[in-house]
Amino acid sequence: MLLVQLRFWLYFSAVHSAMRNVNLILLASLALVSIVLFLSVNLRGNLQFVLELRVVKLVALVQVAVAVAISTIVFQTITTNRILTPSIMGMDALFVLIQTVLVFFLGGLGFAALNSTYKSLAEVILMSALACGLFLPILRHTTAMTLMLLGGIVLGVLFRSLSSLISRLIDPNDFAVVQSVSYADFNTIESNFLPPFLILTLVALLVCWKLRHVLDVFLLGRETAIGLGVNWELYAVGLLALIGALVAASTALVGPVTFLGLLVVALAERIVGTQRHSQMFIGACLVSITLLVGGQTLLSHVFYNAVPLGILIEFVGGIAFLYLLFSRMRA
Amino acid sequence: MIRIDNVSVSLSGTSILEDINLELPRGGITALIGPNGAGKSTLLSAIARLLPLTAGSITLDTLEVAHAPSSELARRMAIMPQDNVVAGRLRVKELVQFGRFPHHRGRAGPEDHNAVREALQLFDLESIEERFIDTLSGGQRQRARAAMCYSQGTDYLLLDEPLNNLDIFYARELMRTLRRVADHAGRTIIIVLHDLNHASAHADRIVAMREGKIVADGPTQSVITPNILKSVFGYEIDVKTIAGKPISLHFL
Structure with missing residues (x-):
């Protein structure tokens, strides 16, 4: 018991020392304000019912925010670049493909009747395995940006075309089911998938926090990391599997959002001003929560859902991607 | 001591190192020299477990490099890879x-x-x-x-072309620092060098390689000779003794 307490205290003190960065405190307040506003603005009717609904949605949004932030950071670290993300490399297109294949074989009704816990477990395992199988060979050969980018785009196009091929073969009712999983939607969250993915994201967050120093070493590149005694291959496999699982955890709940991770990490890096993982994990999670929860509050209560959040994030994130790409070309 | 037994390395089907046998004793500076593509960097990377061996084994004191825990090896040898960003x-x-x-x-x-x-x-x-x-x-x-x-x-320091990009002042400075590290801190330094005369001036031992094989291995004076240099680099190189060091006139 004492050991557990001691452990907890150590974690807490590490988080605490990372929080000495003033910008992180600002970010934390922003995230907190977004959360409070999300829960409180325009609260009407049966309070218990409405609040319950909002809390579930809030937890889901926060979970997606965290999953996207940490999977992007870890992916960028093991590929030692700051532009590519799991989504740009086609991982959430892969997830959509898995869903489409499921609908194809089970039919829309069969798909909807699947047990959510088993389904999510199977998805996580499959995504982890595919992430390792597809990306480890690329990673082992090269971390050259251009080749990775090319590989990712080719894979993404492949997964998307396969999905659209399959959705042309199924009947219109099933197609409607496919459509609902292929587009980002922050309003209707598949909340029955929440518990398993919530646990997964929490575990992933703890694992990443524990590995923050090893991840710092990973940033120095494969050879230097091995020289410093990091079992590169082992960690790369484990971390890729973790990324696959986290992509499943975020895509299952809200659908694919290609540029969210990129936007979040790029913003966080500029705000915290370091690439140390202790600070980047906290910073990116806070930015991500602010963006999703705050954005959703703003869009639904101020702009009355004139623009879906997903589209807005893709728009801003896409511009950020181009900006990063061009500024790197000039450098 | 680093023992290299029957080591071969091939990368995507091309043989880079062929059946290398070598013992690198503890202490002092050992320089690996040879023309481009001789396999010097590959040998260094193989010792530092950055590359898998196709055959053979490498032992560092008592640890077999391929099987020992990476974290344990990192406390005994350090590698500076070739210019990575x-x-x-x-x-x-x-x-x-x-x-x-x-x-x-x-x-x-x-x-x-x-x-x-x-x-x-x-x-x-x-x-x-x-x-x-x-x-x-x-x-x-x-x-x-x-x-x-x-x-x-660490007891062992492996450096892959550390003089890249250094001007003559800092190249000499770095070699002298390494010399001090070897002499006073008792570290063993293995270094890939392109400049023969830096090797002559500062190294205790020289391992000369060509086309994935060891051509010569021994004290500096006995390796830097016109005959051996010809078999390594493929042309006549005059060697003059200046300030007690065998200086090769490779640019003539």
Whole structure:
């Protein structure tokens, strides 16, 4: 018991020392304000019912925010670049493909009747395995940006075309089911998938926090990391599997959002001003929560859902991607 | 001592090292020389477990490199790979601090801070320790990387062409620093060098390679001779003894 307490205290003190960065405190307040506003603005009717609904949605949004932030950071670290993300490399297109294949074989009704816990477990395992199988060979050969980018785009196009091929073969009712999983939607969250993915994201967050120093070493590149005694291959496999699982955890709940991770990490890096993982994990999670929860509050209560959040994030994130790409070309 | 037994390495079907047998004794500076593509860097990378062996085995003191835990090896040998770009924005001091990672795995203690301080002093980096790596000149960066390698505090230091990008002043300075490290701290240094005369001036032993094989291996005086240099580089190189060192006139 004492050991557990001691452990907890150590974690807490590490988080605490990372929080000495003033910008992180600002970010934390922003995230907190977004959360409070999300829960409180325009609260009407049966309070218990409405609040319950909002809390579930809030937890889901926060979970997606965290999953996207940490999977992007870890992916960028093991590929030692700051532009590519799991989504740009086609991982959430892969997830959509898995869903489409499921609908194809089970039919829309069969798909909807699947047990959510088993389904999510199977998805996580499959995504982890595919992430390792597809990306480890690329990673082992090269971390050259251009080749990775090319590989990712080719894979993404492949997964998307396969999905659209399959959705042309199924009947219109099933197609409607496919459509609902292929587009980002922050309003209707598949909340029955929440518990398993919530646990997964929490575990992933703890694992990443524990590995923050090893991840710092990973940033120095494969050879230097091995020289410093990091079992590169082992960690790369484990971390890729973790990324696959986290992509499943975020895509299952809200659908694919290609540029969210990129936007979040790029913003966080500029705000915290370091690439140390202790600070980047906290910073990116806070930015991500602010963006999703705050954005959703703003869009639904101020702009009355004139623009879906997903589209807005893709728009801003896409511009950020181009900006990063061009500024790197000039450098 | 590093023992290399019947080691072969091939990369995507091409044989780079063929059946190498070599013993590198403890202490002093050993230089690996040879023309481009001789396999010097590959041999160094194989010793440092950066590359898988196709055949054979490498033992470091009592540890077999292929099977020993990577973290244990990192406390006995440090590698400075050939000019790799350091991603991200790091300060010189932070980079050198990473050299202590094998000892503390994340939580640096007082002895780690002392080791970093000593490395910064030794490699003349104190005046630029707060600068970001990506704002340094090529030579400053090489020194920072060498300092990181040194701060790891290992018995063996492997350096792959550390003189790349260094001007004559800092090239000499780095070799003299390494000499001090070998003489006073009792470290064993294995270094890939392109400049024959730096090898002659500072190394105790020389291993000469050509086309994935060892051509000669021995004390500097006995390897830097016109005959051996001809079999390594393929042309007549005159060797004159200047200040007690065999200086090759390879540019003539």
